[in-house]
Amino acid sequence: xxxxxxxxxxxxxxxxxxxxxxxxxxxxxxxxxxxxxxxxxxxxxxxxxxxxxxxxxxxxxxxxxxxxxxxxxxxxxxxxxxxxxxxxxxxxxxxxxxxxxxxxxxxxxxxxxxxxxxxxxxxxxxxxxxxxxxxxxxxxxxxxxxxxxxxxxxxxxxxxxxxxxxxxxxxxxxxxxxxxxxxxxxxxxxxxxxxxxxxxxxxxxxxxxxxxxxxxxxxxxxxxxxxxxxxxxxxxxxxxxxxxxxxxxxxxxxxxxxxxxxxxxxxxxxxxxxxxxxxxxxxxxxxxxxxxxxxxxxxxxxxxxxxxxxxxxxxxxxxxxxxxxx
Amino acid sequence: xxxxxxxxxxxxxxxxxxxxxxxxxxxxxxxxxxxxxxxxxxxxxxxxxxxxxxxxxxxxxxxxxxxxxxxxxxxxxxxxxxxxxxxxxxxxxxxxxxxxxxxxxxxxxxxxxxxxxxxxxxxxxxxxxxxxxxxxxxxxxxxxxxxxxxxxxxxxxxxxxxxxxxxxxxxxxxxxxxxxxxxxxxxxxxxxxxxxxxxxxxxxxxxxxxxxxxxxxxxxxxxxxxxxxxxxxxxxxxxxxxxxxxxxxxxxxxxxxxxxxxxxxxxxxxxxxxxxxxxxxxxxxxxxxxxxxxxxxxxxxxxxxxxxxxxxxxxxxxxxxxxxxxxxxxxxxxxxxxxxxxxxxxxxxxxxxx
Ligand SMILES: Cc1ncc(C[n+]2csc(CCOP(=O)(O)OP(=O)(O)O)c2C)c(N)n1
Ligand SMILES: [Mg+2]
Numbered sequence: 001x002x003x004x005x006x007x008x009x010x011x012x013x014x015x016x017x018x019x020x021x022x023x024x025x026x027x028x029x030x031x032x033x034x035x036x037x038x039x040x041x042x043x044x045x046x047x048x049x050x051x052x053x054x055x056x057x058x059x060x061x062x063x064x065x066x067x068x069x070x071x072x073x074x075x076x077x078x079x080x081x082x083x084x085x086x087x088x089x090x091x092x093x094x095x096x097x098x099x100x101x102x103x104x105x106x107x108x109x110x111x112x113x114x115x116x117x118x119x120x121x122x123x124x125x126x127x128x129x130x131x132x133x134x135x136x137x138x139x140x141x142x143x144x145x146x147x148x149x150x151x152x153x154x155x156x157x158x159x160x161x162x163x164x165x166x167x168x169x170x171x172x173x174x175x176x177x178x179x180x181x182x183x184x185x186x187x188x189x190x191x192x193x194x195x196x197x198x199x200x201x202x203x204x205x206x207x208x209x210x211x212x213x214x215x216x217x218x219x220x221x222x223x224x225x226x227x228x229x230x231x232x233x234x235x236x237x238x239x240x241x242x243x244x245x246x247x248x249x250x251x252x253x254x255x256x257x258x259x260x261x262x263x264x265x266x267x268x269x270x271x272x273x274x275x276x277x278x279x280x281x282x283x284x285x286x287x288x289x290x291x292x293x294x295x296x297x298x299x300x301x302x303x304x305x306x307x308x309x310x311x312x313x314x315x316x317x318x319x320x321x322x323x324x325x326x
Numbered sequence: 327x328x329x330x331x332x333x334x335x336x337x338x339x340x341x342x343x344x345x346x347x348x349x350x351x352x353x354x355x356x357x358x359x360x361x362x363x364x365x366x367x368x369x370x371x372x373x374x375x376x377x378x379x380x381x382x383x384x385x386x387x388x389x390x391x392x393x394x395x396x397x398x399x400x401x402x403x404x405x406x407x408x409x410x411x412x413x414x415x416x417x418x419x420x421x422x423x424x425x426x427x428x429x430x431x432x433x434x435x436x437x438x439x440x441x442x443x444x445x446x447x448x449x450x451x452x453x454x455x456x457x458x459x460x461x462x463x464x465x466x467x468x469x470x471x472x473x474x475x476x477x478x479x480x481x482x483x484x485x486x487x488x489x490x491x492x493x494x495x496x497x498x499x500x501x502x503x504x505x506x507x508x509x510x511x512x513x514x515x516x517x518x519x520x521x522x523x524x525x526x527x528x529x530x531x532x533x534x535x536x537x538x539x540x541x542x543x544x545x546x547x548x549x550x551x552x553x554x555x556x557x558x559x560x561x562x563x564x565x566x567x568x569x570x571x572x573x574x575x576x577x578x579x580x581x582x583x584x585x586x587x588x589x590x591x592x593x594x595x596x597x598x599x600x601x602x603x604x605x606x607x608x609x610x611x612x613x614x615x616x617x618x619x620x621x622x623x624x625x626x627x628x629x630x631x632x633x634x635x636x637x638x639x640x641x642x643x644x645x646x647x648x649x650x651x652x653x654x655x656x657x658x659x660x661x662x663x664x665x666x667x668x669x670x671x672x673x674x675x676x677x678x679x680x
Contacts, residue, residue, distance in 0.1 A: 025456070051456055057486070059479035062445040066483065069449020072434055073384075075456065077449075096439050097446070105427035105435065106418030107668030142666070165669035 001184045007177040009151035010040045010116075012185070013158040014078065018048055021076060024162055027054040027063055028080030028116075037082050038118055038177045060086050064093035064115065071113040072101065076162055084119035084171065085131050098167040099142030110165040116158070120211060120261055121298055121309050122174040130298035130305070132262040137169055138239050138271065144168040145238040146192060149213040151181035153236060156189035164192065171238075173211040193237035195245040201229035203323050204255035207246055207272060209235040212259045212310060219315035228323055238268055246272070247280055254285040255322050261309050264292030286325065291318050331377050333628055333636075335534050336593045338377070339369040341640040342393040343590060345402060348644045349392065349409055353569045357652070358409050361438075362423050363390040367564040370589035371496050372397050374537025375464060375557075378545050382461040384432045384450045386443045388468060389424035390496075391436035400428050402647035412654035419657040420665045440501075441474030443467050444493075448480045451489035451554075462490045462548045470501025472515055481522040481554070488553035492544050493524070495558045497531070502567045503575040516558035524554050531559030532587045535596060561589075597628040 004012070018024045025048075026041055032055040035042035045053035056063040060081060067077035081087045087094070094115065102111050121130045137145055144166050148154040154172070161168035190196060198213060199220050208216040213234045220230040231249045235241060250256055256276060258269040269290040277288055293309045346364045353362050365372070368390075376397040379385065387394045395405050400416055408415030409423050417427055424438040434450060437443050447465035454461045471477060472495065484491050495515045499506045506513045519526035529540045537559055544555040562584035566573030 054487075057479070057482060059475075059483065062448060062476050062479035062483060065442065065445020065476065065480075066449040066452055069386075069434070069446040069451075070453045070456075071449070072446070073450050073453035075453045092439060092442065093445060097437075097442060101427075101435065102668050103662075103666045104417060104421040104425040105429070105665075106416070106420045107665040108417070108427050108429040109434075110669045112669075 001182055003180055004151055004183050005177065006151045006154050006172075006179050006181070007039050009155040009181075009183050010158055010172070011042055011044075012183070013155045013162075014041065014044060015047070016185070017159055017162045018044065018052060023074060024076045024078065025052040025054065025070075026078045026080065027056050027067065029056055029058060029082045031055060031080050036080065038174070040116070041080065060089040061093050064090035065097060067113050067115070068093060068097045068101065068111065071111050072109045076112045076114070078114040078116060078162060081115065081117040083129060083174070084117035084133050085129055087115075087117055087133060094137075094143070094167075094169075095140050099140050103142060111167045112162075112165045113167040114158070114161040114164075114170060115167065116170045116172060118172045118174045118177070120173040120175065121293075121305065124300055124302055124305060126300050127297035132171075132293075134171060134238050134262055135267045135271075138268060142167065143239060144193070145171060146236060147171045147210040147238055148236065149176065149210050149234050151179070151183050155183050155185070157192055157236065160189060160192040168192075171210065175211055179214075193240050193242055195233050195235045195237070195242035197231060197245070197249065198234050199230070199232040201231040201253065203228050203230065203253055204257055204319055205231040205233060205246070205249040205253045206257045206259060206315070206319065207233045207235060208259040209238065209268075210261065212261055215310065215312045215315055216259055218312045219319060222312075222316055223319055226320075228319060230319060241272065241275075243275060243279065246276060250276065250280045250283045254283055256284065256288045257291065257315070257318055257322055258288065259291045259310050259315055261293055263295050264290055265295045267292050286322055289318055289322055291315060331538065332535070332593070332597050333632075335373050335377050335538065336590070336597060336628070337636050337640065338373045338397050339534065339590050339593055340637055341402070341643060342369045342373065342396060344640045344644045345392060345396060345405075345647070348648055349406070350565070350569060352409070352648065358423070360422055361389065362409070362569040363567065364565050364569070365390060365393040365563070367584060367589070368496060368498060368531070368561045369393060370534035370537050370593070371494070371531045371559045371561050372466075374534040375492075375494055375541040377538055378541035379464055380461070380545075380549075382432070382459070383545070384434055384461070384463045385466075386434045386446050386450070386463065387436050387466040388440070388443060388471070389436055389438040390468075391426055391466070392423070394466060395426045395428070395433060395436075398428070398431050398433050400426065400431060400433065402643050403650040406647035406651040407654050410651040410654070411656070412651055413657040413661065414650075414654045418661055418665060420662060440468070440471050441476040443471070444476045444480035447491050447493075448483055448489060451484065451491045452487070454490055455487070460549045462492055462545050464492045464494060464545075466494045466496060468501065469495060469497040469499060469506055469515060470504075470509060472518060473510060481519065481524060481556075484554040485522045485524050488551070490548045490551070491554040492541065492548055493519075493554060493556040494541075495556065496561055497558055498561050498563045500563070500567070500576070502571065514558070516556060519556040524556050526556035526558065528558045528560065531561035532584070532589045532592060534589055534593050594628075594633065
């Protein structure tokens with residue numbers, strides 16, 4: 001068991017998989033000599049050489065496609081897209097190739113591709129560099145999407161992603177890279193798509209993922225002082241989603257609040273709410289509530305930026321309203 | 327000049343034409359639907375190039391790929407059944423005309439988004455070099471695909487890392503209805519390769535021997551680690567872009583001019599000339615005796631009678647493929663789920679405590 005930063009956990013996961021399996025290689029912009037924009041690939045080129053840690057030109061669609069072709073021949077590429085905003089230029093590779101080749105070939109080819117990308121609203125990066133794409137990717141059958149919120153999950157889920165024969169998108173949050181946590185490299189991991197309960201409560205269920213889990217836990221702390229006890233579920237995976245863990249919690253709390261950073265309209269929360277109400281309608285004492293980012297490109301201004309996505313106060317207000325309406 | 331293969335190449339060209347004409351007919355009958363892009367006129371390209379391929383090489387093609395698949399050795403039955411969307415099709419009916427794949431024959435697929443073949447080739451070639459293998463990747467694409475970003479991105483990376491790729495441009499001068507002078511500032515595709523320091527050559531794509539020679543030389547050098555090369559093969563499609571396109575934007579005289587150089591007629595002629603010219607013998611180098619023997623035995627193989635037999639034989643193969651496709655069962659929804667979830671069957675992720 002070690003204390004480490006989120007980026008270090010990712011670095012350890014890459015190192016462990018590269019040491020264990022010669023077919024694992026990394027490619028992306030500035031992943032080699034420079035060590036990665038968020039230091040995630042630091043030291044790996046020196047250790048494994050340039051064929052296993054490949055610096056690429058700025059050609060997202062083609063180097064993502066390179067990963068796909070290599071995966072068809074049995075290598076296990078880990079493609080880093082510098083930030084997920086640039087993944088929009090690789091959408092053809094991701095959506096039309098990675099997600100479809102195994103299927104279109106009638107199951108002849110597997111696709112052991114991992115695609116890592118930092119994203120989310122960070123600190124005043126402007127509208128083009130402050131995005132989330134999860135809902136767009138969730139609508140693509142054939143991709144798995146994981147959203148680790150802690151260093152331990154970053155470690156586990158990246159290793160699992162590399163071992164998966166499905167294409168897995170690892171959405172890393174830019175504000176989580178320098179958060180700290182315990183990583184037990186020897187502990188057994190939950191399944192890659194399994195949700196976990198981060199805190200148990202009786203009165204309402206808060207379903208969150210990635211950085212929003214931190215905010216939900218802070219809110220739960222405050223609510224506890226008001227005798228509102230909130231179950232906090234960290235989804236960990238957005239495709240597939242572990243519906244059972246969510247439903248079991250609703251059997252206990254009968255109230256549900258979903259918190260996401262992505263734009264609320266047609267966001268991940270919309271899918272979660274729709275499916276849970278289909279499945280758990282008669283368990284619910286109130287309509288499922290969603291908190292999400294405003295349907296607005298992220299403003300540059302600091303105050304407006306932070307007001308455009310859910311804050312801890314917003315979770316508190318929504319939770320109080322949900323359990324004590326009126 | 328490799329005349330040993332001439333009769334095999336001729337047979338494949340005849341098979342290709344018969345297969346495609348049969349597919350067209352089945353389309354008109356409603357047995358095949360969807361987009362159907364046919365290859366008549368361009369046979370010398372796929373046949374010449376793929377007869378220079380080794381079993382260890384990888385092939386990537388576009389949506390106009392039935393003939394590449396046939397020449398690579400995928401049985402006509404399995405291709406035709408796939409065009410019909412049937413269960414014994416090479417992709418179980420999940421791919422269709424534009425998406426033929428065969429992992430055992432290293433056929434990495436037909437791709438229907440223009441420009442996708444380049445990055446797939448890049449990845450396959452990266453894996454070959456990664457493993458230090460003497461194999462090559464053959465990447466087919468049309469003249470329209472060279473204006474896609476992936477062409478430039480991929481040529482750059484292929485050259486930068488000396489990847490073993492033979493880029494093969496099937497220049498039929500049209501991207502659907504847009505003639506090459508209206509879609510490209512530089513109409514000689516091979517000239518673009520010099521921007522990425524890739525050796526490139528333009529070859530008559532109606533002459534199967536010329537295509538074969540060029541491809542063989544290029545592939546030998548590529549397999550030995552000299553880096554990528556590009557071939558521009560000038561050819562012509564006799565039909566419209568797809569079965570949905572009558573091709574009326576092209577002047578009739580243009581079609582007639584190309585048909586006068588029909589690749590199959592040319593191949594037949596080549597194989598029937600009684601003796602090679604003195605010039606041919608001299609240019610064959612020290613091995614001219616071998617060449618002459620080959621050529622003579624070729625002639626014996628390819629008299630009128632043999633040719634007729636060959637045509638009957640390919641016709642039978644096509645008819646058998648059609649009957650097979652007709653009689654085959656449809657896939658069920660469970661087959662679709664099985665194909666979709668193929669990657670999860672043998673998943674070896676880390677162990678879960680619960
Ligand atoms: C990215 C993309 N844009 C447009 C199309 C529609 N489309 C299909 S084939 C084609 C023309 C391609 O021409 P070319 O590359 O010369 O190949 P050819 O059909 O002549 O063999 C177009 C525009 C497509 N499939 N993909
Ligand atoms: Mg064309």
